[in-house]
Amino acid sequence: MLQSITTLDFRHTWEWWVEENFNSTEVNNILAAMNWEAWMYKTGFDPTGTLNFMTSDALQAINLAEEYLQLNGTSPANYEIYNSWYSNLKVMFLEHLQVPDQMNLGIYKLID
Secondary structure, three states: OOOOOOHHHHHHHHHHHHHHHOOHHHHHHHHHHOOHHHHHHOOOOOOOOOOOOOOHHHHHHHHHHHHHHHHOOOOOOOHHHHHHOOHHHHHHHHHHOOOOOOOOHHHHHHHO
16 A cells, blocks of 8 residues: 555544444544644644653663662662663663763763
């Protein structure tokens, strides 16, 4: 297929899918709650404000970074999990370590 669609095609397909997968009461509630104007044409974040990209893996990366900071130069027990992570988790871990008043040479040496 590999073709572009219009906004109208997208909207019709989405509304059809909702009608096929929910009962009539739910369909009415879902369709009434959808603000196409805000969602498709306004700038900014999701108008519902419900975006949350935190995953258990991301939380694990942040927690490991916190452990390194708390242990102040000693490796956490589960430090080797870092080697199994994909690059984005490693970036989250490293970014979370960027706390100027807590990061020190000992932690840098351990991570290196």
